[in-house]
Amino acid sequence: MFSVSARTQYAIRAMSCLATRQDRSATSAELAQAESIPPKYLEGIMSNLTARGLIESERGKNGGYRMAKDPAAITMLEIVEAVDGKIKPVTCVDAAGACALGGNCHPRKFWVGLKQTIDAYLAESTLKDVSEG
Amino acid sequence: MFSVSARTQYAIRAMSCLATRQDRSATSAELAQAESIPPKYLEGIMSNLTARGLIESERGKNGGYRMAKDPAAITMLEIVEAVDGKIKPVTCVDAAGACALGGNCHPRKFWVGLKQTIDAYLAESTLKDVSEG
DNA sequence: CTATATTCCTATCTGGATAGTAGGAATATA
């Protein structure tokens, strides 16, 4: 329970690796190699991160990725949401009617609080913090 | 991501329902009915809660379950761990060698912190709080 | 222009976990 998807773990490791490189740039294949991530799978993840604007991409020969921002300005929340979407402990956490109970059970507030707690932790952890261990 | 299992949601709803009954007792079938939970599935969950000592059971005719403690003395963490085990964002969160990287990646501290954050929230939320919404 | 290296897109397969079901054994009451 509350397990972190491989997607997100891969994304964070890849970003962490990219951030600590000289020049802060690398190809997807290099990152996959360095972090033991299935190369083809990582490609899709990198696209997510690019779409979110956390990194920038260059196609073609000599292409690859580079950090779009300072690692201290990138939060774990941004990375998580880029690759796995907003976190949702229960389906009705934001849309009150999105569960069989129609948003009318007592525990719901508790789940909303949980989401806020997790979001807060993710938002206050920067890539810089994480990549430095 | 970070989604809560049906097991845990059911457990909390059932406990919440039980806690707010006169006499704080009911049969599994009654709780299943009241909370729209598959009856047979709930049976197994109730056994988990009994094993953990959060509720007490009585077999046979006129049997059922009753609260073993005051709802204010039962935390969400106890319920979650009773039915789904300890939470584990990443496999190596407590056993450092339990992942392909052998516990040696920088992000690991971050995941440990996440677990502590979630555990803390769950531990400070009591059944009384939750059942009262 | 051609060969090559890369990102990017779409479609598909697969295994394992989760959710749920089935049947009945044990136990208690009346």
Place this chain on the structure above:
DNA sequence: TATATTCCTACTATCCAGATAGGAATATAG
């Protein structure tokens, strides 16, 4: 003995994360 309950074990079905495959688009170099 009949009935109502918890408890136990095993099975089935469903779903989706994880992974793979193939190739289109794009850029560079020679």
